[in-house]
Amino acid sequence: MPNENDKSTIVDRVEQLLTAANARGVHLRLTGSRFDDGWLYLVVEPMQKGERASQHAHLMTEIERTLQKEGYDQVLLVPAVPEHSGLTDV
Amino acid sequence: MSTWFDVAIDSRKAANELVRTRHRSCLSRAYYAAYAKVTDMLVKKGVTMPDGREGPPHTGHLPTGEAKQKGIRQLIVEKLTEFDPKKRRALPELIGELYTLRLYGDYRPSQQIDAAEAREAVSMMTTVFENF
Numbered sequence: 771m772p773n774e775n776d777k778s779t780i781v782d783r784v785e786q787l788l789t790a791a792n793a794r795g796v797h798l799r800l801t802g803s804r805f806d807d808g809w810l811y812l813v814v815e816p817m818q819k820g821e822r823a824s825q826h827a828h829l830m831t832e833i834e835r836t837l838q839k840e841g842y843d844q845v846l847l848v849p850a851v852p853e854h855s856g857l858t859d860v
Numbered sequence: 861m862s863t864w865f866d867v868a869i870d871s872r873k874a875a876n877e878l879v880r881t882r883h884r885s886c887l888s889r890a891y892y893a894a895y896a897k898v899t900d901m902l903v904k905k906g907v908t909m910p911d912g913r914e915g916p917p918h919t920g921h922l923p924t925g926e927a928k929q930k931g932i933r934q935l936i937v938e939k940l941t942e943f944d945p946k947k948r949r950a951l952p953e954l955i956g957e958l959y960t961l962r963l964y965g966d967y968r969p970s971q972q973i974d975a976a977e978a979r980e981a982v983s984m985m986t987t988v989f990e991n992f
Contacts, residue, residue, distance in 0.1 A: 807930075809934055816968065816970075816971060819970035819971065820970065820971065820972055821971055821972060822971070822973075822976070822977070823887075823960070823961050823964035823965070823968070823971050823972065823973050823977050824957075824961065824976065824977050824980055826964070826971070827956075827957040827960040827961055827964075828957070830956065830957070830960060831953050831956060831957055834953070834956075835953075838949075844934075844937075846919065846931075846933060846934075846956070847956075848919055848956075849959070849963045849964070851963055851967060
């Protein structure tokens with residue numbers, strides 16, 4: 771379970787993984803984060819039009835799995851939706 | 861009066877009907893079928909839903925304000941403890957991917973969705989029904 775102090779480490783790692791994915795042609799960016807009750811929510815949104823929805827969904831799962839293997843098992847990547855508000859900028 | 865299981869079955873049938881013809885609509889029905897199936901499992905485990913709601917918040921609903929409401933993925937991890945560790949990891953992933961597909965289907969027309977996404981969503985939905 772991550773704690774508040776882990777947040778910047780995890781955010782940096784996710785940025786790194788997203789950059790690697792960008793090089794493979796899957797473009798997502800981190801737009802917000804929130805730590806709550808032992809869970810870290812990381813909000814992502816598409817950077818380019820015309821990419822496959824399933825590639826984005828798979829990438830989010832892949833990043834969560836990577837973080838689990840690295841010891842951060844309560845991190846959720848969630849897609850940005852219009853209702854999201856009050857997020858902490860990354 | 862319907863149960864969450866009834867809702868799940870109805871949405872599953874709709875997703876299966878739409879998979880070849882209405883790809884974006886299929887994603888929505890497939891997600892809600894899986895959401896209702898998992899909610900049925902949570903209700904049967906005695907999980908109490910937040911005030912004013914009959915089901916848990918979706919995974920993208922971030923906790924805000926005083927009322928801490930755990931989302932469906934957190935509830936799977938914390939409450940459906942009868943599953944082995946592999947399944948307890950897989951089910952939230954399936955729900956998360958279906959939710960992303962559903963959001964893209966409804967809110968992101970600029971992203972590509974076609975028969976491949978619809979088939980994949982139905983496959984994930986079927987896994988939720990048959991393996992959990």
